[in-house]
């Protein structure tokens with residue numbers, strides 16, 4: 001099938017290459033000419049494990065191409081996917097400018113009857129809004145809601161073997177149903193994973209899923225604060241609670257607050273949607289507020305240990321991406337921490353295995369980025385672990401102790417809490433863990 005993926009970011013590129021891998025002919029289109037030029041030159045503009053190999057294979061097979069001519073890319077396609085960004089705007093709602101622009105382009109340049117698939121995360125009501133935009137186009141356009149659930153870092157596996165595929169379409173739209181069934185047939189062969197529903201429910205499902213996960217994290221962050229007050233250990237509580245099969249063990253980790261391009265904006269957008277309909281959703285609102293407060297937890301702990309005057313003090317940071325296995329730094333807990341440190345006059349040294357290019361674009365020369373992870377700790381008064389990349393899991397603590405000015409380890413992810421670091425002479429602090 002001929003597919004056009006409009007928006008070649010984390011979602012669009014992975015989905016585009018995923019569809020190409022199963023035999024479709026895909027053009028990934030984007031208005032970012034530089035991004036398209038890099039892709040055409042064989043360079044992958046994002047870090048996602050396994051993506052480079054898949055792109056290379058499908059480009060070589062002639063099934064995957066890249067274009068910044070969005071209208072021309074639209075004209076031929078039987079399925080046009082919208083995978084553009086939907087960032088937060090003003091009062092917390094989703095900014096649909098890019099979605100509207102794509103819909104307008106489709107209305108003007110569509111060359112055949114097709115499906116227009118909304119893969120971007122969009123608020124309830126976007127499907128009919130897009131329908132209105134494409135009304136009167138020269139060919140019938142079937143608007144489908146198909147929110148994406150992939151996780152950065154595991155995106156290819158998630159796309160190829162999703163837990164479920166949510167598809168919202170109008171009752172009786174057999175044209176759209178057939179195309180969507182065909183597109184996802186290869187990944188549903190061993191198990192029917194498609195959950196069919198109406199567009200409004202599909203749109204809402206995405207926000208509810210992300211908010212539910214964010215809520216678990218915020219709750220555990222509140223529990224971590226309580227653990228510190230009462231002398232409990234959030235690791236133990238997590239194990240005890242998560243082994244209840246009704247609850248499950250995922251997304252129960254206390255830390256420096258959730259980040260990324262999805263949870264923060266999607267929680268806010270859900271609250272906003274409810275407000276537009278005269279409802280105040282208390283739990284998502286509280287989830288967002290708790291997270292905002294949690295973003296300051298590492299800074300509060302640093303100040304408690306080092307005092308409030310951080311001018312000229314050297315602080316090392318491990319991890320800038322919002323989670324391991326991605327170079328995405330959007331809304332990362334590191335950003336809040338580094339911004340605060342810099343504005344307090346601290347000297348910040350940072351390391352990240354994949355996100356330095358993005359981090360340099362964000363911080364410029366206000367932060368010293370180093371290639372070798374131990375270099376951030378040289379003469380530092382604190383080393384703060386913000387992102388739990390594998391290579392930080394079991395570092396050479398003797399080396400750290402010998403090169404740091406004062407051996408203070410602030411473990412934002414609680415990955416070293418059982419390591420006996422205090423016995424080695426470190427000052428150790430986690431988030432809600434007693435540590436040793």
Ligand SMILES: NC(=O)c1ccc[n+]([C@@H]2O[C@H](COP(=O)([O-])OP(=O)(O)OC[C@H]3O[C@@H](n4cnc5c(N)ncnc54)[C@H](O)[C@@H]3O)[C@@H](O)[C@H]2O)c1
Pocket residue numbers: 006007008009010011012029030031032035070083084085086098099101102119120121122148149150151152261262
């Ligand atoms: N990143 C994730 O893990 C993830 C997971 C699930 C859903 N989503 C959702 O998917 C959507 C895309 O997210 P992303 O992280 O891939 O975003 P992204 O910022 O990485 O990519 C968006 C791309 O769209 C392009 N674009 C913007 N306007 C355009 C236009 N008018 N025409 C063509 N291209 C245009 C941008 O240049 C950019 O390359 C968002 O709605 C997001 O909430 C993201």
